[in-house]
Amino acid sequence: xxxxxxxxxxxxxxxxxxxxxxxxxxxxxxxxxxxxxxxxxxxxxxxxxxxxxxxxxxxxxxxxxxxxxxxxxxxxxxxxxxxxxxxxxxxxxxxxxxxxxxxxxxxxxxxxxxxxxxxxxxxxxxxxxxxxxxxxxxxxxxxxxxxxxxxxxxxxxxxxxxxxxxxxxxxxxxxxxxxxxxxxxxxxxxxxxxxxxxxxxxxxxxxxxxxxxxxxxxxxxxxxxxxxxxxxxxxxxxxxxxxxxxxxxxxxxxxxxxxxxxxxxxxxxxxxxxxxxxxxxxxxxx
Numbered sequence: 611x612x613x614x615x616x617x618x619x620x621x622x623x624x625x626x627x628x629x630x631x632x633x634x635x636x637x638x639x640x641x642x643x644x645x646x647x648x649x650x651x652x653x654x655x656x657x658x659x660x661x662x663x664x665x666x667x668x669x670x671x672x673x674x675x676x677x678x679x680x681x682x683x684x685x686x687x688x689x690x691x692x693x694x695x696x697x698x699x700x701x702x703x704x705x706x707x708x709x710x711x712x713x714x715x716x717x718x719x720x721x722x723x724x725x726x727x728x729x730x731x732x733x734x735x736x737x738x739x740x741x742x743x744x745x746x747x748x749x750x751x752x753x754x755x756x757x758x759x760x761x762x763x764x765x766x767x768x769x770x771x772x773x774x775x776x777x778x779x780x781x782x783x784x785x786x787x788x789x790x791x792x793x794x795x796x797x798x799x800x801x802x803x804x805x806x807x808x809x810x811x812x813x814x815x816x817x818x819x820x821x822x823x824x825x826x827x828x829x830x831x832x833x834x835x836x837x838x839x840x841x842x843x844x845x846x847x848x849x850x851x852x853x854x855x856x857x858x859x860x861x862x863x864x865x866x867x868x869x870x871x872x873x874x875x876x877x878x879x880x881x882x883x884x885x886x887x888x889x890x891x892x893x894x895x896x
Contacts, residue, residue, distance in 0.1 A: 632821070632874035635811065639818040642808045643830035650832035658699040658724060658773070658834075660809060663732040670736050673703035676772045676801070677711070683858040683891035684799035688713045691767040694791065696784075696800075697721070697774025701728040702751060703736050704772070706744040717750030719762050722834070725751060757783035764791035773803040775892075776836045781844060785851040789896060798853065798894040801860070802844060805888050807836055816863065816888050817871050820879040840879070841887040848894045855894035862886050 663669045680686060689712035695704060698718040702725050705716035718725070737744045754761040757780050769788050778784055788798060805816040812818075819827070819838055827838065839847075841857055848855035863886045872880055879885070 632871070635815040635818055636821050636874065639806065639808065639811055639815070639821060640826075640830070642811060643819075643822075643827075646808065647830045647832045647835075650834065658697075663701050663729040666729065666731050666735045669701065669732050670703065670739055673701065673707055673736070674739070676704055677707045679772070679801055679860075679891070680770050680799045683801065683860070684797065684893045686768065686797065686799060688768065690714050692765065693717070693768045693770065694719065694762065694764075694766045694788075696756075696769065696771040697777065698725055698751075699772075699774075700724045701732055702746075702749050703732065704770075705749045706733070706736055706740065706746075709745060709748055710740045710742065715750075716748065717752065717762065717766075719752045719754050719756075719759055721754070721756055723753045756780070757787045759787055759791075762791065765793045765796075766791050767793055767796050769796070769798045769800075771800045773801065775800050775802050775844065776804060776839065777834050778837060781837070781839060782847040782850060785847050785853060785894075789852050792896045794896055796896045798848070798855075798892065798896075800844075800892045801889070802841075802892060803889050804840060805861075815871070816867075817875065817879075817885060820875045820885075823876045824878065838879075840882055841884045841890050841892075842882075844892050848892060853894035853896060855892060857887070858891040858893060859887055860891060861889040863888050 659672070661668055681688070688708055691713050692715045693708055693713050695716070695718045697720050698704060702718055705718060708716050733744045733746070752759070752761040756778060769792060775781060792798070806812050806818040808818070819836060822830070845855055845857055865886070868885050872885065
């Protein structure tokens with residue numbers, strides 16, 4: 611577990627440290643949120659990460675780190691496992707890594723066809739790092755609708771995702787569908803990013819998206835906008851659909867940030883008890 615630090619990390623900033631009021635962050639978030647809404651509505655949701663696979667080395671480091679995070683937080687053994695990933699983003703590198711570590715099969719499902727134009731140099735470099743050529747013919751990829759996932763058929767032993775579930779419209783129904791696709795004793799391991807997804811605000815006011823009432827957040831909406839669910843909501847959704855679930859904190863906000871930001875949040879979030887969990891992993895067994 612990492613706690614945000616005063617050296618510019620998330621949640622480090624208080625009113626005294628910034629010299630800005632909560633209203634200043636409210637205004638900045640609204641302006642950026644409206645700009646994002648216009649951009650994504652016109653162009654579609656195309657930027658799930660703050661960098662593209664053209665940054666080859668950074669992208670390879672990223673997918674290797676994602677798999678390591680799953681294995682650590684979920685205490686997972688992927689050898690011989692049939693794996694499904696939700697929302698893999700702009701490449702299928704995590705699948706290549708999991709297969710290289712012994713997974714029996716890998717398939718990915720996404721709402722958007724983000725991984726169809728991956729820079730070939732990314733797979734070349736990933737293969738070099740893995741010590742063998744990436745076996746693309748073993749990687750399944752479905753562009754489908756959620757939560758039904760009609761194109762996806764199991765069974766699977768393990769379902770994973772990274773910074774994806776915070777974008778899903780109906781997490782409870784998704785977990786119910788996964789319960790149908792996963793074998794008894796199967797596992798889910800989802801790393802979830804509960805911070806605002808706007809650069810420039812993310813590191814200074816990570817809970818900025820919780821400042822706005824529902825009607826105003828809908829004005830800023832676009833396909834793929836974060837759903838604003840908190841850690842407890844994901845845990846409750848898993849429990850309600852028959853999963854035995856637990857949370858692994860990853861990045862935790864400083865208490866002084868939570869104390870400062872709470873009065874400025876929308877009423878729906880002001881009394882939430884899990885605001886400090888900025889990023890976390892949900893691990894659940896069927």
